[in-house]
Amino acid sequence: MNIIKEYMQLDKIEGPLIVLSGVDNAAYDEIVEIKTNSGTKHGKVVQLHNDKAIVQVFETTSGMSVKDVSVRFTGSPLEINLSKDILGRVFNGIGEPIDDGGEIFGGVKMDVNGRPINPVARRYPRNFIQTGISAIDGLTTLIRGQKLPIFSGNGLPHNQIAAQIVRQAKISEEEGQDFAVVFAAMGVKHDDAHYFLKAFEESGVLERVVMFLNLADDPVVERIITPRCALTAAEYLAFNHNMHILVIMTDITSYCEALREISSAREEVPGRKGYPGYLYSDLASLYERAGMMEDSSGSITQIPILTMPNDDITHPIPDLTGYITEGQIVLSREIFQRNIYPPINILPSLSRLMKDGIGEGYTRDDHPAVSSQVFSSYSRVQEVIALSQVIGEDELSDIDKKYLEFGKAFEEKFLKQDFDENRNINETLELAWEILSILPKSELDRIDSKTIDAHYRG
Amino acid sequence: MDKIQGIITYINGPVIKAKNMEMFKMREMVTVGEKRLIGEIISIDGDIGTVQVYEETTGLKIGEKIDSTGKPLSVKLGPGIIGNIFDGIQRPLNFIYEKSGGFISEGIGLASIDLTKKWDVTVLVKEGDTVKEGSVFATVKETPLITHKLMIPPGINGKIVYAEKNGTYDLEEVLLKIDDGKTVHDIKMYQEWPVRTPRPVKERMPIEKPLITGQRVIDTFFPVAKGGTAAIPGGFGTGKTMTQHQLAKWSDADIIVYIGCGERGNEMTEVLEDFPKLIDPNSNLPLMNRTILIANTSNMPVAAREASIYTGITIAEYFRDMGYNVAIMADSTSRWAEALREISGRLEEMPAEEGYPAYLPSRLAEFYERAGYVTTLGDDEASVTIIGAVSPAGGDFSEPVTQNTKRFVGAFLGLDKKLAYARHYPAINWLSSYSGYLASLNSWYRNNVSEDMMNLRGEMLRVLQEESKLLEIVKLVGEDVLPDEQRLILEIAKLIKIGYLQQNAYHKDDTYVPLNKQYRMLKVIKLFYEHANEVIKKGIPISKIKSSQLYNDILKMKYSIPNDYKDEFDNFENQIITYFDSLIEAYEG
Ligand SMILES: Nc1ncnc2c1ncn2[C@@H]1O[C@H](COP(=O)(O)OP(=O)(O)OP(=O)(O)O)[C@@H](O)[C@H]1O
């Protein structure tokens, strides 16, 4: 039998890392329990060298001393206990219950790191989710099983948009198929967490929400675990219980900052802007946990939210996210300042999966051409605006004036909608035709004449 | 005597070190620990060896053992590769699925093509024949489309002292014995080859033929050659994967090797679901019959991502050796470079630019050098064409992977964010892209498409270049102040951009357009341009040209004229001529 050894002394404490020596039988990635005067903390083994182990501690190491500790290796990776009872419950950032519902009993233990889904075991997502938001449904359609992040900035209404999606989205269409929302907060303010709580309550889904909260004043390193706990819960519900799961993860930027902190404590060679070279792989280990699988009728749809530092889309966090996710919904401060909700800049926004989930048999046959035309015409609007700023609006040619008119109508009629306005896909497409009809037929070069004749107004 | 085992002393993610390793060889494949994870030795220093591990090292402990396999990281090459999907070290994903379910676990062990599967073999040689390396000794109909030619492995020449007859065999049965004077070699249906060593050829040949892709902007403007190399750089969402998929679907290669290197799982699933349903325009058989997939998705172990590129190119070379034209797509080579960077970082090597190791350029060069148009050892003409996607950080082409790739590839198809935002697809920028193969392919286009194809191309490209200069002026003063001749250039450029360069991958005909239709479309635009120019010189206002139905018809001819057109183009050209004639008549009369 293995006698579980306790180690009573550390060599070193350095930021979130502790170093021990004289260790034997420790396993890479295993979880370590650290008893200190101020309670029990957890960590995981991130490097082993002969008898030395480097352990990354999830909670804060401040107040810890190299004596007065007792360290125990648990022999397993971080696992959380899951059963259907997690619905309606609130957990902290490392998956411990923090509401008054007590422990989860009788469930299954699952490793929070998950494992990569075998591509041959995936089902390609093709089902349209109506969110009731025109800019999304019409132009960057959300598909069940997709990972579609919101690229936002500080102070922009990303939380409202996410809340509106939770309230309006038809995640599950079939009768009797369960759905749930898994919510992971990383470093968010109490206000924001509270906002979501209230929003879930008002949408009447609270008892179908599982929350994992690491708030702004919670330990930074714990944030690395939070989305993993949430996604493990999502996988459990989706693939063990065939439920349709919407995962909201916010704020990915705080998550990445935590990674950077650990990486610099480990003195790793930094990549861009000090973020570790493996940021791409690490983010992929979260985002790739969306999808659908062969032996299950459930699904995981992810809406990660990130705030772009300085509103810069080329910053490594949005950049690497965009390289992994299946599109992005980009919010614009400029549109927001013009008092338009939702302030979505459609040009850099994209849904890569919409191609297989819209059109005849899915939404409406004119949908692909209409959306392509709106993108193309709205991008022309930007050129006209730039020109009008140089030569003045009056000097514009007639056709350019039409484009300006189209641009205004697009923003005021199509894009803009109320926080509780729920438009169905037909209404959205009809609105699109209404604004496209401002332009002469000959400008609609992305739509075939038959479709134009069927829908063009005037 | 006991086998010598290494003893693990250090574990850091996919990089481990072990002592007692002086008997191991550099680049040898090893098994690691009790779970027998697959790894490869990447450095030996005294008795300390460093191993990169192709599976998750979670749970591995100091003191666990490392065993030698006695051979370098290799692939098994034989029937059963086509239509299959492998991980980065050639383990079939279906096999992994059977063993570990929907989620991939570690410790699966080594696996490759199915050695127990039986195939009908037609033997082409007999006892007493003399054979040399690379010659074909038997064939197997691997798919309805591809005849798998069984070749004498490189390095073996001699006399056949034993040969099986035609029949049904599995991969482990000995089909031939060859006596080379010193030893007798057993030849089976498969051979093994170390992935990091290029397979030998007889000689390299000059590049003369295009890889026909059915994509107008590529075939007409920036052609890729059979045996050539091309890079497709672009920020996220600009269309690298779509372009690679289009090439995998429609290009006129015999065999496609598609490597999903550190990209999305769903993109591989998409290929797996779509390709069996798509019909190859040349053979009328499902495209899966010529396609090989290698998938190391972004969340799969990073060391295997590094290996996947080599596994793919080795398989490509093997089919080239049979005399096939092979095209290999790597999406994305940046993820491979990042895997190099990650491993290098864990080895604490001195980083060069942006943390990438100093050997990044030489690794890229070695990879692209494995492309080529060749005479094989078996005296066939064949080729490997490499098309690599590049994912520059921040979409900025000045970063090291894009810059170094640019040095080693022949064609550069740069994707443009602004075009993608306006949904101008494919978003290949016609001003910054180039093909270094124009001169070598010129006579092919002359002989096979038309005398004036390349001239037309040049003229149309000039219109686009002219347009970009004019647009700088328009930005400041508006279009109305330009003289009509210049406004005509803007209108013709629009015809080229919308009517020609934009190509809808989702449209059933437009997704693939044969060269002769590309040529005729271009000619129509040219004809329209010439006549319009003449008319404008006579002082007829440009509005007459823009408002004509013909202008709109040209924009949509890609949809309205079928790929197997008959006299539609002739009629169209006549209409253009008649229209302008009558315009002049009305004006002068
Ligand atoms: N030729 C095309 N026809 C139609 N749509 C296209 C075409 N090329 C690209 N697209 C559109 O652009 C989207 C993004 O393309 P793609 O996934 O190929 O980008 P990417 O460059 O590979 O991005 P990433 O680097 O993030 O993988 C597609 O989902 C599709 O909607």
Ligand SMILES: [Mg+2]
């Ligand atoms: Mg891609």
